[in-house]
Amino acid sequence: MTLRSGMLDRLAAMRGRPLAEDVADAMTVVPRHVFVPEAPIEEAYGLGAVVTHWDEQGVPTSSASAPGTVAGMLEQAQVRPGQRVLEVGAGTGYNAALLAHLVGPSGSVTTIEYDPEVAEAARTHLTAHGADRVRVVTGDGTLGAAEDGPFDRILVTAGAWDVAPAWVEQLAPDGRVVLPLRLRGLTRVVAFERSGTGLRSVSVVEDGFIPMKGIRAMPEKNVPLGTGPDLTLRIDDAQPIDRALLEALDSEPTLEWTDVVAPWAWTPEQDFWLATLPGFCRVFVNAEAVAAGRIPRAKDPWGAWGVYSGGSLAYMVARQTGGTDEMPMLQVGACGFGPDGADLARRLADRARAWQEQTADGVEVTIEARSPASVPLHGEDGALLVVNKVDHVFVVTAVGAATSVEA
Numbered sequence: 172m173t174l175r176s177g178m179l180d181r182l183a184a185m186r187g188r189p190l191a192e193d194v195a196d197a198m199t200v201v202p203r204h205v206f207v208p209e210a211p212i213e214e215a216y217g218l219g220a221v222v223t224h225w226d227e228q229g230v231p232t233s234s235a236s237a238p239g240t241v242a243g244m245l246e247q248a249q250v251r252p253g254q255r256v257l258e259v260g261a262g263t264g265y266n267a268a269l270l271a272h273l274v275g276p277s278g279s280v281t282t283i284e285y286d287p288e289v290a291e292a293a294r295t296h297l298t299a300h301g302a303d304r305v306r307v308v309t310g311d312g313t314l315g316a317a318e319d320g321p322f323d324r325i326l327v328t329a330g331a332w333d334v335a336p337a338w339v340e341q342l343a344p345d346g347r348v349v350l351p352l353r354l355r356g357l358t359r360v361v362a363f364e365r366s367g368t369g370l371r372s373v374s375v376v377e378d379g380f381i382p383m384k385g386i387r388a389m390p391e392k393n394v395p396l397g398t399g400p401d402l403t404l405r406i407d408d409a410q411p412i413d414r415a416l417l418e419a420l421d422s423e424p425t426l427e428w429t430d431v432v433a434p435w436a437w438t439p440e441q442d443f444w445l446a447t448l449p450g451f452c453r454v455f456v457n458a459e460a461v462a463a464g465r466i467p468r469a470k471d472p473w474g475a476w477g478v479y480s481g482g483s484l485a486y487m488v489a490r491q492t493g494g495t496d497e498m499p500m501l502q503v504g505a506c507g508f509g510p511d512g513a514d515l516a517r518r519l520a521d522r523a524r525a526w527q528e529q530t531a532d533g534v535e536v537t538i539e540a541r542s543p544a545s546v547p548l549h550g551e552d553g554a555l556l557v558v559n560k561v562d563h564v565f566v567v568t569a570v571g572a573a574t575s576v577e578a
C-alpha cells in the first residue's frame with residue numbers, strides 16, 4: 172500500500188463512506204509531500220492540516236488543509252474536465268494541483284495567494300510536481316482575477332465573512348462558488364449557485380478554516396473573563412460589550428437542563444437555532460477552572476455556543492445519560508452567570524428545545540446570499556435566520572422551522 176492510498180483508506184474510514192471517484196483519483200496522483208516538503212512524511216500523509224506559517228502570536232496563517240476538508244470541498248465543487256477554475260488561498264499549492272488534475276489539459280486553474288512568501292513557495296511546489304500550467308497570482312483573492320474568468324468554479328480556501336462581489340461577477344452563468352462562510356460565528360462550507368439575482372446553496376457542510384486576510388478581513392474578538400482566564404468569549408463582527416460583563420463570573424452559576432438528548436458529536440443544524448438569539452457567541456471554558464470547581468464544563472471543549480447581554484452570559488453544557496464511551500448520549504442544558512444569567516440560560520435551553528421539536532423528522536438547511544436591496548427590512552417569511560452583511564444579506568432557511576429572527 173502506498174502512503175497516498177493509505178491516507179485515502181483512512182479518510183474513507185473516518186468519513187464512513189468512500190471519496191468521490193474523481194477526487195480519490197486526483198489525490199492518488201498528486202503527492203502531498205511535495206507540497207509540504209518540510210513536514211515529516213507521516214505528517215504529510217496524516218489526516219490533519221499541515222501548518223506551514225504562523226503569525227507573531229503563534230496563530231496559524233497558512234497551511235495545507237486537512238485532506239478531509241480538501242476532499243469535501245472538491246466533492247461539493249464537482250469540478251469537471253475543461254473547466255476554468257479560480258482558487259482563493261493558494262497556500263502550499265496542493266489543492267491547485269488537484270484542481271489542475273481534475274480540469275485536465277483543456278481546463279485552467281488560477282490561484283491567488285495574499286502572502287508573497289507563501290505564493291512563491293506554492294509556485295516552487297507546483298513546478299516540482301510538474302503542474303506549471305497553474306497560474307499563481309500574488310494579491311487579494313477577494314478581488315478575483317477577471318483577466319482569467321469567467322470561472323466555472325471558484326473555491327475559496329480561507330474563511331470568508333461575506334461573498335465578495337468579484338466572485339459573483341466573475342462566476343460563469345451556470346458556475347458554482349464554494350466557500351467557508353462565517354455567519355454569526357458559525358463556519359459552514361457552502362456551495363452556491365446562481366438563483367435569480369443572488370446565490371442559493373446546493374450544499375452546506377460544517378468545517379473550520381484559517382480566516383481571510385486583506386481588505387475583507389473581519390477578525391473575531393476574544394474577551395477573557397475571570398482569573399486565568401476561566402472563560403473566553405469569542406464574538407463575531409466586533410460587537411460591543413458592557414464592562415459589567417467582566418464581573419459576570421463573580422456570581423454563582425444557574426443551571427437549566429432540557430430533555431434534549433443528542434449523540435456526542437457536532438449538531439450542526441442545532442447551531443443555527445441557537446444563533447437566532449441576540450448576543451450569540453462562542454465560549455471557551457478553561458479546563459483548569461473546571462477541574463478546580465470554579466465553573467461548569469461547557470458542552471463542547473472546542474467552543475460551546477453561548478449568549479451574552481449586559482453583565483450576564485450563558486453557555487451550553489451537557490452531561491452523559493447513556494451511549495458508550497466512544498459515542499456517549501448527552502443531555503443538553505445551559506448555565507448562566509450574572510444578574511440575568513438564569514434568563515439567558517433559559518433562552519438557550521428553549522432554543523435547543525425548539526430545535527428538537529421542529530426537526531423531529533429531519534431538517535435541511537439552505538442559505539441564500541441576496542443583494543441587500545432585495546430583502547425586506549423586517550425579515551423574510553419562513554426564514555430561520557437573516558444576517559445582514561456588507562455586500563449580501565444571508566437568509567438561512569431550515570425545512571421544518573417556523574421562527575423568523577433578524578440579526
Ligand SMILES: C[S@@+](CC[C@H](N)C(=O)[O-])C[C@H]1O[C@@H](n2cnc3c(N)ncnc32)[C@H](O)[C@@H]1O
Pocket residue numbers: 232233234235236259260261262263264265266267283284285286289310311312313328329381382383384385386
Ligand atoms: C488554509 S490555507 C489554503 C490551503 C491551500 N489551498 C492548500 O492547498 O495548501 C489559506 C490560505 O489563504 C491565504 N489567504 C488568506 N486571505 C487571503 C486573501 N484575501 N487572498 C488570497 N489568499 C488569502 C492564506 O495566506 C493561506 O495561505
